Amino acid sequence: MHLSIFDHNIEKHCFSLERPLMNTNKIIVGSEEWCALPQLNVPAIKARVDSGAKTSSIHAVNITPFKKEGAPWVKFEVHPLQNDGKTTIHCEAPLVGKRKVKSSSGHMESRYVVRSILSIAEDTWEIDLTLTNRDSMGYRMLLGRQAMSGKMLVDPEASFQLGEPSSDILFQHYQTHIKSPSGLKIGLLASNPDLYSNRRIIEAGEERGHEMEFLNLKDCYIKLDGENPEMHYRDGRVLNDFDAIIPRIRPSMTFYGCALTRHFEAMGVYTLNTAAAITQSRDKLHSLQLLINAGLPIPTTGFANSPLNTSDLIQMVGGAPLIVKLLEGTQGKGVVLAETTKAAESLINAFKSLKANILVQEFVKEANGKDIRCFVIDGKVVESIMRTAAPGEFRANIHMGGTASLTKITAEERRIALKAAKTMNLKVAGVDIIRGQSSPLLLEVNSSPGLEGIEGASERDIAGMMIKAIEKDLKYKGVE
Incomplete structure (x- = not known):
């Protein structure tokens, strides 16, 4: 029986699917x-x-x-795409059974097993x-194998090796x-539709039967009206039929993105996360003040304006080595390790001369270049x-060559x-902890x-959970 995966009746799309053979008569396939x-x-x-x-x-x-005529199915x-x-x-x-499978990330999972005919290179067999x-x-x-x-x-x-369908x-x-x-109807309010996290959220929503739409926040604009507030999008389309919005706002667009999110809320x-929660989470100093007031342990941190206070600021956090953080930085950017007191003084004063707001934070050597990302949902x-x-980095960041693995x-x-x-009043949050x-x-x-590191390490549908x-x-x- 001929079971090619391609429709050979459509001549304009046909291409050769002849089986490459060796003396062994086995099918030669690629990766x-x-x-x-x-x-x-x-x-x-x-x-x-x-x-x-x-x-x-x-x-x-x-x-x-389920059962079908008394048999397990x-x-x-x-x-498939x-x-x-x-x-x-x-x-x-028909259900063959259940099998424990260890994934490439080391995660053990109990899976249902079925048996089916595989068709490849005009040959078929059961797998x-x-x-x-x-x-x-x-x-x-x-x-x-x-x-x-x-x-x-x-x-x-x-x-x-066996060709590709058009x-x-x-x-x-x-x-x-x-x-x-x-x-x-769910809108994803973000900047880059090709980002892994954004693609996965769109896909997860579609799998669960929802109408998903990517909304580029640069193309959204607001009508402020006490009786009829509106959100407009690209050439005047009114966004008035969404049930939910998932805001994923890049740091450089925090002000505008939160204004849009706040307007959706007013409508x-x-x-999924409110504008107020996002705004306060993006203010590193404010967020640390809220967290420490809630009794949560943070590394000793200093904040000052005048260069005259630099020496005391350094001593306040335990001296060098120490971490200097730009308040506007994210994903490890704007975070610098000063290994000596002289380097710390030069770095802090250089930032202050540029009128940049910075935090100075104790360096926790025991962390040994590692941190824990806890993904919290609901x-x-x-x-x-x-x-x-x-290697050679102190920031545990997968965007900068770091690695991720599951941990208890x-x-x-x-x-x-x-x-x-x-x-922080966040429904969805990534909480970073060091030991x-x-x-x-x-x-x-x-x-x-981000979802790439957590989904890659866990092989779980985190986007679907959102x-x-x-x-x-x-x-x-x-x-x-």
Whole structure:
């Protein structure tokens, strides 16, 4: 039976799919290939070919076991195209069992296992697939060595040895599977639609049946009117039909972005984080004052205006080495380590001569270039990672070459993270903590925490949890 993943009747899109052969008669594949799962009604899906992984897996959501004529089955939804939460295949398959799988990040997960026909290079055979949420992965499917055994040889330097379907062919395969939004209308107010975090939030909302729209905050403008306030967008379109807004405002746009968020609130639109909470979280000095007044432990910090006070300021935080922070800095930018008293004096006075507002903070050597990012959503720490600085760096920042891995936090660290988010009135927050010599210390609370590091390390759908928090607050019951 011919089970090609491509429609050869469309001559203008045809290309060769002849099987490259060696004397072994095995299929030669690259590190990524397109294949099909005809029994699951998946005509084309891009797979990561990974001989280092034992088990194959497919991206699946809304996984539900059930009985069919007394036998165990499982139903689930597959979103076969990357960065596309609208295209949905509803699948049912006999349940083979459950299997504990250890991911590349070391996370152990119990997954349902189904069996399906794999179609590739005009050949077919049966494989086992585990069902898991692969939203944070680069591919919707992983083809492990059990599925390849005796059938394939992998050239890891090559890709798409068997060809690629055009966008037209993919559209013809999936046009009847594009899900129309039936849930909330949610706007993502941000600056860069291609940023990982923004793409993931849009995708997660679409997967849960919501109409998602990216709103570039530079293209939004306000009509102030006591009786009929309006938000306008690009050439006069009035934004008056949103149920919720997710503000993710870059630091350089804090003032304007918070003005827009505040206006949405005045129009009665729910915002995941409020403008007031974002504003105070972006003011490093104000936020530290709020946090310490709430009884939370922070590194000893100094703030002064006159260069005449520089020497006392340095001694106040325990002397060099110390950290100098620009109040407007973020993601590790504007944060400098002064290793000696002379360097600290020069650095502080240079910043003051430029009329820059800075904080001077004790350097916690025991942290050893590491910090903990606790991701808080709706009053819960949903995941925690340990961030380790790149060699030669003191800042544990993945944007500057650092690494991230899952970590278990203590009860005290959890208490600090939750109280910090509550003190700042943030529904979603990234709370950064370092482990001092005797106790954990709170560094910062981020109102627009990035998702790439936390999802990459945990392989969990953090973006989906943010959408669920909106559903909960708006009492939306559309998705179980």
